[in-house]
Amino acid sequence: MKLRQTIIGIVAGVFFVLGSVAQAQVLPKFGVKAGANYSTFNNTDNVEYKAGFVGGIYSSIKVPASPLTIQPEVLYAQYGAGIENSDAWFRVNYLQIPVLLKFGFNTPGVQPNVFFGPYMGINLNSEVKNESGSINLDDQAEGTDFGIAVGAGLDISKFNIGLRYTVGLKDVANDNFNDEAKNGAFALTVGIEF
Template identity: 35%
Template sequence: MKKVHYVGVIAMLLLFFATSASYAQAKFGIKGGVNLSNFYSGDDVSDNNLKPGFQAGLYVKAPIIEDVLFIQPELLYTRKGAQSTYSNFIQGSGKYQFGLGYAQLPVLLGVDLGIFNIHAGPYVAYLTDAKVKDVDNDGSINGVTDLNRDNFNSLDYGLSGGIGLDFEAAQIGLRYDLGLREVGASGLAGELTKNYKNSAIQLYVGFHF
Protein backbone atom coordinates (compact mmCIF):
# COMPACT_ATOMS: atom_id res chain seq x y z
CA MET A 1 0.00 0.00 0.00
CA LYS A 2 2.92 2.33 0.68
CA LYS A 3 4.13 1.83 -2.90
CA VAL A 4 0.69 2.81 -4.23
CA HIS A 5 0.76 5.90 -2.00
CA TYR A 6 4.22 6.97 -3.17
CA VAL A 7 3.41 6.49 -6.86
CA GLY A 8 0.14 8.38 -6.40
CA VAL A 9 1.89 11.29 -4.70
CA ILE A 10 4.47 11.52 -7.50
CA ALA A 11 1.72 11.41 -10.13
CA MET A 12 -0.23 14.16 -8.37
CA LEU A 13 2.86 16.36 -8.10
CA LEU A 14 3.57 15.96 -11.80
CA LEU A 15 -0.06 16.71 -12.64
CA PHE A 16 0.21 19.86 -10.52
CA PHE A 17 3.16 20.98 -12.63
CA ALA A 18 1.16 20.11 -15.74
CA THR A 19 -1.74 22.32 -14.71
CA SER A 20 0.74 25.09 -13.85
CA ALA A 21 2.52 24.85 -17.21
CA SER A 22 2.00 27.24 -20.11
CA TYR A 23 -0.98 25.72 -21.93
CA ALA A 24 -0.82 28.46 -24.53
CA GLN A 25 1.91 26.32 -26.11
CA ALA A 26 0.60 22.92 -25.05
CA LYS A 27 0.07 20.23 -27.67
CA PHE A 28 -3.07 18.08 -27.42
CA GLY A 29 -3.13 14.90 -29.42
CA ILE A 30 -4.12 11.30 -30.04
CA LYS A 31 -1.71 8.41 -30.13
CA GLY A 32 -1.55 4.70 -30.76
CA GLY A 33 0.92 1.91 -31.29
CA VAL A 34 2.00 -1.64 -30.61
CA ASN A 35 2.99 -3.39 -27.40
CA LEU A 36 5.30 -6.34 -26.90
CA SER A 37 4.47 -7.41 -23.37
CA ASN A 38 5.49 -10.12 -20.95
CA PHE A 39 5.27 -11.10 -17.30
CA TYR A 40 8.38 -11.06 -15.15
CA SER A 41 9.36 -12.17 -11.67
CA GLY A 42 12.37 -13.33 -9.74
CA ASP A 43 11.51 -16.89 -10.82
CA ASP A 44 12.16 -18.62 -14.14
CA VAL A 45 9.87 -17.17 -16.83
CA SER A 46 11.49 -18.83 -19.84
CA ASP A 47 8.16 -20.41 -20.86
CA ASN A 48 6.57 -16.98 -21.22
CA ASN A 49 7.05 -15.27 -24.58
CA LEU A 50 6.44 -11.73 -25.74
CA LYS A 51 2.77 -11.14 -26.52
CA PRO A 52 1.73 -8.60 -29.19
CA GLY A 53 -0.85 -6.01 -28.18
CA PHE A 54 -1.70 -2.37 -28.66
CA GLN A 55 -2.22 0.96 -26.89
CA ALA A 56 -4.31 3.96 -27.91
CA GLY A 57 -5.46 7.17 -26.28
CA LEU A 58 -4.94 10.87 -25.67
CA TYR A 59 -2.02 12.99 -24.51
CA VAL A 60 -1.04 16.55 -23.63
CA LYS A 61 2.53 17.80 -23.97
CA ALA A 62 2.96 21.04 -22.01
CA PRO A 63 6.20 23.03 -21.60
CA ILE A 64 7.47 23.78 -18.10
CA ILE A 65 10.62 25.47 -19.42
CA GLU A 66 10.17 26.18 -23.12
CA ASP A 67 12.31 23.96 -25.38
CA VAL A 68 13.97 22.42 -22.32
CA LEU A 69 11.58 20.71 -19.89
CA PHE A 70 8.06 19.41 -20.46
CA ILE A 71 5.38 17.27 -18.87
CA GLN A 72 3.18 14.82 -20.75
CA PRO A 73 0.18 13.21 -19.04
CA GLU A 74 -1.65 10.57 -21.07
CA LEU A 75 -4.85 8.54 -20.83
CA LEU A 76 -4.54 5.21 -22.64
CA TYR A 77 -6.22 1.89 -23.17
CA THR A 78 -3.44 -0.69 -23.32
CA ARG A 79 -3.30 -4.47 -23.64
CA LYS A 80 -0.61 -6.36 -21.81
CA GLY A 81 0.06 -9.98 -20.84
CA ALA A 82 2.18 -12.89 -21.98
CA GLN A 83 1.95 -16.02 -24.07
CA SER A 84 3.20 -19.60 -23.74
CA THR A 85 3.55 -22.28 -26.41
CA TYR A 86 2.25 -25.85 -26.29
CA SER A 87 2.76 -28.95 -28.40
CA ASN A 88 1.03 -32.28 -27.70
CA PHE A 89 -0.81 -35.09 -29.44
CA ILE A 90 -4.31 -33.95 -28.45
CA GLN A 91 -4.07 -30.18 -29.07
CA GLY A 92 -1.35 -30.08 -31.68
CA SER A 93 0.88 -27.00 -31.63
CA GLY A 94 -0.06 -23.48 -30.72
CA LYS A 95 0.06 -20.89 -27.97
CA TYR A 96 -2.02 -19.53 -25.14
CA GLN A 97 -2.17 -15.73 -25.14
CA PHE A 98 -2.87 -14.32 -21.71
CA GLY A 99 -4.33 -10.81 -22.22
CA LEU A 100 -5.04 -8.03 -19.70
CA GLY A 101 -6.72 -4.76 -20.66
CA TYR A 102 -5.93 -1.61 -18.66
CA ALA A 103 -7.02 2.03 -18.57
CA GLN A 104 -3.62 3.57 -17.91
CA LEU A 105 -2.52 7.04 -16.79
CA PRO A 106 1.21 7.75 -17.24
CA VAL A 107 2.55 11.16 -16.19
CA LEU A 108 5.91 11.74 -17.84
CA LEU A 109 8.54 14.38 -17.21
CA GLY A 110 10.80 14.96 -20.22
CA VAL A 111 13.81 16.85 -21.49
CA ASP A 112 13.87 18.30 -25.01
CA LEU A 113 17.11 17.95 -26.95
CA GLY A 114 16.14 19.56 -30.25
CA ILE A 115 13.59 17.30 -31.92
CA PHE A 116 14.83 14.44 -29.72
CA ASN A 117 13.56 13.92 -26.17
CA ILE A 118 13.94 11.57 -23.24
CA HIS A 119 11.09 11.09 -20.77
CA ALA A 120 10.20 9.08 -17.67
CA GLY A 121 7.63 8.98 -14.90
CA PRO A 122 5.12 6.88 -12.95
CA TYR A 123 1.93 5.29 -14.19
CA VAL A 124 -1.20 3.92 -12.57
CA ALA A 125 -3.59 1.59 -14.37
CA TYR A 126 -7.02 0.06 -13.75
CA LEU A 127 -7.78 -3.46 -14.99
CA THR A 128 -10.80 -3.49 -17.34
CA ASP A 129 -10.78 -7.09 -18.59
CA ALA A 130 -8.81 -10.35 -18.58
CA LYS A 131 -8.95 -13.26 -21.02
CA VAL A 132 -7.05 -16.24 -22.44
CA LYS A 133 -6.92 -16.93 -26.19
CA ASP A 134 -5.93 -20.28 -27.74
CA VAL A 135 -4.20 -19.73 -31.09
CA ASP A 136 -2.91 -22.41 -33.51
CA ASN A 137 0.48 -22.06 -35.17
CA ASP A 138 -1.31 -21.17 -38.41
CA GLY A 139 -3.01 -18.22 -36.67
CA SER A 140 -6.45 -19.83 -36.27
CA ILE A 141 -8.20 -18.95 -33.01
CA ASN A 142 -9.57 -22.03 -31.23
CA GLY A 143 -11.30 -20.07 -28.50
CA VAL A 144 -11.32 -17.08 -26.16
CA THR A 145 -12.13 -17.38 -22.46
CA ASP A 146 -13.05 -14.37 -20.33
CA LEU A 147 -11.47 -14.60 -16.89
CA ASN A 148 -12.86 -13.35 -13.60
CA ARG A 149 -11.48 -9.84 -12.99
CA ASP A 150 -11.78 -10.40 -9.25
CA ASN A 151 -8.97 -12.98 -9.47
CA PHE A 152 -6.53 -10.21 -10.42
CA ASN A 153 -5.36 -7.02 -8.76
CA SER A 154 -7.53 -4.29 -10.23
CA LEU A 155 -4.85 -1.64 -9.73
CA ASP A 156 -1.45 -1.79 -11.40
CA TYR A 157 1.31 0.77 -11.03
CA GLY A 158 4.88 1.18 -12.17
CA LEU A 159 7.39 3.26 -14.07
CA SER A 160 7.59 4.29 -17.73
CA GLY A 161 10.55 5.68 -19.63
CA GLY A 162 11.67 6.14 -23.19
CA ILE A 163 12.86 8.28 -26.05
CA GLY A 164 10.94 10.22 -28.67
CA LEU A 165 11.10 12.46 -31.71
CA ASP A 166 8.88 15.54 -32.04
CA PHE A 167 7.79 17.03 -35.34
CA GLU A 168 5.51 19.91 -36.29
CA ALA A 169 2.31 17.91 -35.97
CA ALA A 170 3.42 14.48 -34.79
CA GLN A 171 5.60 12.50 -32.42
CA ILE A 172 7.01 8.99 -32.48
CA GLY A 173 8.64 7.13 -29.64
CA LEU A 174 9.88 3.97 -28.00
CA ARG A 175 9.02 3.33 -24.36
CA TYR A 176 9.30 0.67 -21.68
CA ASP A 177 6.75 0.01 -18.91
CA LEU A 178 7.93 -1.75 -15.75
CA GLY A 179 5.13 -2.91 -13.47
CA LEU A 180 5.73 -2.89 -9.72
CA ARG A 181 2.66 -4.80 -8.55
CA GLU A 182 1.85 -8.49 -8.88
CA VAL A 183 -0.77 -9.29 -11.51
CA GLY A 184 -2.64 -12.12 -9.79
CA ALA A 185 -4.66 -12.08 -6.58
CA SER A 186 -6.84 -15.17 -6.07
CA GLY A 187 -8.52 -18.09 -7.81
CA LEU A 188 -6.76 -20.46 -10.23
CA ALA A 189 -5.94 -17.82 -12.86
CA GLY A 190 -4.86 -15.38 -10.18
CA GLU A 191 -2.66 -17.92 -8.43
CA LEU A 192 -0.95 -18.80 -11.72
CA THR A 193 0.06 -15.15 -12.18
CA LYS A 194 0.46 -14.16 -8.53
CA ASN A 195 4.26 -13.90 -8.66
CA TYR A 196 4.30 -12.09 -11.99
CA LYS A 197 4.37 -8.38 -12.82
CA ASN A 198 3.71 -6.59 -16.10
CA SER A 199 6.37 -5.38 -18.49
CA ALA A 200 5.93 -3.97 -21.98
CA ILE A 201 7.92 -2.46 -24.83
CA GLN A 202 5.85 0.18 -26.65
CA LEU A 203 6.32 1.71 -30.08
CA TYR A 204 3.88 4.57 -30.73
CA VAL A 205 2.92 7.39 -33.07
CA GLY A 206 1.00 10.52 -31.99
CA PHE A 207 -0.63 13.37 -33.87
CA HIS A 208 -1.19 16.72 -32.12
CA PHE A 209 -2.64 20.15 -32.72
Protein backbone atom coordinates in the same frame (compact mmCIF):
# COMPACT_ATOMS: atom_id res chain seq x y z
CA MET B 1 -16.44 0.39 -9.09
CA LYS B 2 -16.10 3.17 -6.51
CA LEU B 3 -12.27 2.84 -6.64
CA ARG B 4 -12.33 3.32 -10.41
CA GLN B 5 -14.53 6.40 -10.13
CA THR B 6 -12.21 7.85 -7.48
CA ILE B 7 -9.13 7.21 -9.62
CA ILE B 8 -10.77 8.75 -12.69
CA GLY B 9 -11.70 11.80 -10.59
CA ILE B 10 -8.11 12.16 -9.36
CA VAL B 11 -6.74 11.91 -12.89
CA ALA B 12 -9.22 14.53 -14.14
CA GLY B 13 -8.14 16.78 -11.26
CA VAL B 14 -4.45 16.36 -12.15
CA PHE B 15 -5.18 17.29 -15.77
CA PHE B 16 -7.14 20.35 -14.58
CA VAL B 17 -4.44 21.54 -12.17
CA LEU B 18 -1.59 20.98 -14.64
CA GLY B 19 -3.55 22.73 -17.34
CA SER B 20 -4.39 25.69 -15.09
CA VAL B 21 -0.79 26.13 -13.91
CA ALA B 22 0.57 25.80 -17.41
CA GLN B 23 -2.02 28.18 -18.85
CA ALA B 24 -0.55 31.01 -16.79
CA GLN B 25 2.70 30.62 -18.74
CA VAL B 26 2.22 28.48 -21.83
CA LEU B 27 -0.95 26.87 -23.17
CA PRO B 28 -0.87 23.06 -23.15
CA LYS B 29 -1.03 21.20 -26.43
CA PHE B 30 -3.12 18.09 -26.95
CA GLY B 31 -2.73 15.10 -29.20
CA VAL B 32 -3.60 11.53 -30.01
CA LYS B 33 -1.28 8.55 -30.37
CA ALA B 34 -1.55 4.89 -31.26
CA GLY B 35 0.77 1.97 -31.79
CA ALA B 36 1.74 -1.56 -30.85
CA ASN B 37 2.59 -3.15 -27.50
CA TYR B 38 4.84 -6.17 -27.13
CA SER B 39 4.20 -7.43 -23.60
CA THR B 40 4.97 -10.29 -21.24
CA PHE B 41 4.89 -11.11 -17.53
CA ASN B 42 8.18 -10.59 -15.70
CA ASN B 43 9.13 -12.75 -12.67
CA THR B 44 7.41 -15.86 -13.99
CA ASP B 45 8.28 -18.87 -16.15
CA ASN B 46 6.73 -20.46 -19.24
CA VAL B 47 5.49 -17.24 -20.83
CA GLU B 48 6.54 -15.35 -23.93
CA TYR B 49 5.87 -11.97 -25.52
CA LYS B 50 2.44 -11.16 -27.00
CA ALA B 51 1.50 -8.36 -29.40
CA GLY B 52 -1.27 -5.89 -28.55
CA PHE B 53 -2.61 -2.40 -29.18
CA VAL B 54 -1.94 0.85 -27.31
CA GLY B 55 -3.53 4.22 -28.02
CA GLY B 56 -5.13 7.28 -26.51
CA ILE B 57 -4.76 10.99 -25.81
CA TYR B 58 -2.04 13.11 -24.27
CA SER B 59 -1.23 16.67 -23.28
CA SER B 60 2.14 18.43 -23.60
CA ILE B 61 2.78 21.16 -21.04
CA LYS B 62 6.04 23.01 -21.73
CA VAL B 63 7.96 24.19 -18.67
CA PRO B 64 8.92 27.81 -19.46
CA ALA B 65 12.60 28.60 -20.08
CA SER B 66 13.66 24.94 -19.97
CA PRO B 67 13.93 21.90 -22.25
CA LEU B 68 11.37 20.06 -20.07
CA THR B 69 7.79 19.11 -20.88
CA ILE B 70 5.26 17.43 -18.60
CA GLN B 71 3.22 14.92 -20.59
CA PRO B 72 0.20 13.28 -18.93
CA GLU B 73 -1.49 10.58 -21.02
CA VAL B 74 -4.64 8.45 -20.92
CA LEU B 75 -4.14 5.24 -22.91
CA TYR B 76 -5.94 2.01 -23.64
CA ALA B 77 -3.22 -0.66 -23.40
CA GLN B 78 -3.49 -4.37 -24.17
CA TYR B 79 -1.02 -6.26 -22.00
CA GLY B 80 -0.56 -9.95 -21.30
CA ALA B 81 1.66 -12.84 -22.32
CA GLY B 82 1.67 -15.91 -24.51
CA ILE B 83 1.88 -19.32 -22.84
CA GLU B 84 4.91 -21.28 -24.09
CA ASN B 85 4.26 -24.36 -26.26
CA SER B 86 0.57 -23.51 -26.47
CA ASP B 87 -1.89 -21.58 -28.63
CA ALA B 88 -3.22 -19.86 -25.48
CA TRP B 89 -2.38 -16.45 -24.10
CA PHE B 90 -3.24 -14.20 -21.18
CA ARG B 91 -4.76 -10.82 -21.98
CA VAL B 92 -5.06 -7.97 -19.46
CA ASN B 93 -6.47 -4.69 -20.79
CA TYR B 94 -5.80 -1.46 -18.90
CA LEU B 95 -6.81 2.15 -18.87
CA GLN B 96 -3.25 3.36 -18.33
CA ILE B 97 -2.36 6.83 -17.05
CA PRO B 98 1.34 7.76 -17.36
CA VAL B 99 2.66 11.16 -16.28
CA LEU B 100 5.96 11.63 -18.09
CA LEU B 101 8.77 14.15 -17.70
CA LYS B 102 10.18 14.71 -21.18
CA PHE B 103 13.59 16.26 -21.89
CA GLY B 104 13.87 17.63 -25.42
CA PHE B 105 17.12 18.33 -27.25
CA ASN B 106 16.97 21.68 -29.01
CA THR B 107 17.89 20.86 -32.58
CA PRO B 108 16.45 22.33 -35.79
CA GLY B 109 13.80 20.27 -37.58
CA VAL B 110 13.70 16.86 -35.93
CA GLN B 111 13.88 17.13 -32.13
CA PRO B 112 14.94 14.03 -30.19
CA ASN B 113 13.79 13.54 -26.61
CA VAL B 114 14.02 11.15 -23.69
CA PHE B 115 11.33 10.66 -21.06
CA PHE B 116 10.43 8.78 -17.90
CA GLY B 117 7.73 8.77 -15.28
CA PRO B 118 5.25 6.74 -13.27
CA TYR B 119 2.07 5.19 -14.59
CA MET B 120 -1.08 3.83 -13.05
CA GLY B 121 -3.28 1.27 -14.76
CA ILE B 122 -6.92 0.39 -14.13
CA ASN B 123 -7.71 -3.20 -15.11
CA LEU B 124 -10.61 -3.21 -17.57
CA ASN B 125 -10.72 -6.98 -18.11
CA SER B 126 -8.55 -10.09 -17.77
CA GLU B 127 -8.81 -13.43 -19.51
CA VAL B 128 -6.95 -16.45 -20.78
CA LYS B 129 -7.77 -17.18 -24.39
CA ASN B 130 -7.06 -19.63 -27.20
CA GLU B 131 -8.49 -20.30 -30.65
CA SER B 132 -11.59 -22.06 -29.27
CA GLY B 133 -12.64 -19.62 -26.54
CA SER B 134 -11.74 -17.66 -23.42
CA ILE B 135 -12.03 -17.85 -19.62
CA ASN B 136 -12.63 -14.70 -17.57
CA LEU B 137 -9.91 -14.08 -14.95
CA ASP B 138 -11.20 -10.81 -13.45
CA ASP B 139 -11.54 -12.44 -9.99
CA GLN B 140 -7.88 -13.53 -10.05
CA ALA B 141 -6.40 -10.24 -11.34
CA GLU B 142 -5.58 -7.07 -9.43
CA GLY B 143 -7.80 -4.09 -10.19
CA THR B 144 -4.88 -1.70 -10.54
CA ASP B 145 -1.29 -1.68 -11.74
CA PHE B 146 1.56 0.72 -11.00
CA GLY B 147 4.94 1.06 -12.63
CA ILE B 148 7.54 3.14 -14.45
CA ALA B 149 7.78 4.08 -18.11
CA VAL B 150 11.05 5.09 -19.77
CA GLY B 151 11.76 5.81 -23.40
CA ALA B 152 12.90 8.05 -26.23
CA GLY B 153 11.29 9.69 -29.20
CA LEU B 154 11.38 12.19 -32.03
CA ASP B 155 9.21 15.26 -32.52
CA ILE B 156 8.83 16.29 -36.16
CA SER B 157 6.64 19.41 -36.41
CA LYS B 158 3.21 18.27 -35.11
CA PHE B 159 4.08 14.58 -35.45
CA ASN B 160 5.90 12.37 -32.95
CA ILE B 161 7.18 8.86 -32.65
CA GLY B 162 8.15 7.16 -29.40
CA LEU B 163 9.59 3.90 -28.13
CA ARG B 164 9.09 3.05 -24.46
CA TYR B 165 9.45 0.25 -21.98
CA THR B 166 7.03 -0.02 -19.08
CA VAL B 167 7.83 -2.16 -16.07
CA GLY B 168 5.11 -3.03 -13.58
CA LEU B 169 5.88 -2.77 -9.87
CA LYS B 170 2.71 -4.54 -8.68
CA ASP B 171 1.69 -8.17 -9.15
CA VAL B 172 -0.82 -8.75 -11.97
CA ALA B 173 -2.63 -11.51 -10.05
CA ASN B 174 -4.18 -11.04 -6.61
CA ASP B 175 -3.05 -12.89 -3.47
CA ASN B 176 -5.50 -15.76 -4.03
CA PHE B 177 -3.72 -16.68 -7.28
CA ASN B 178 -0.30 -16.76 -5.54
CA ASP B 179 1.87 -15.53 -8.41
CA GLU B 180 4.44 -12.73 -8.58
CA ALA B 181 4.05 -11.98 -12.28
CA LYS B 182 4.43 -8.29 -13.15
CA ASN B 183 3.75 -6.50 -16.41
CA GLY B 184 6.55 -5.61 -18.79
CA ALA B 185 6.05 -4.17 -22.26
CA PHE B 186 7.75 -2.43 -25.15
CA ALA B 187 5.55 0.01 -27.07
CA LEU B 188 6.09 1.86 -30.35
CA THR B 189 3.66 4.74 -30.93
CA VAL B 190 3.07 7.49 -33.46
CA GLY B 191 1.08 10.59 -32.68
CA ILE B 192 -0.10 13.97 -33.86
CA GLU B 193 -0.47 17.14 -31.82
CA PHE B 194 -3.29 19.64 -32.36
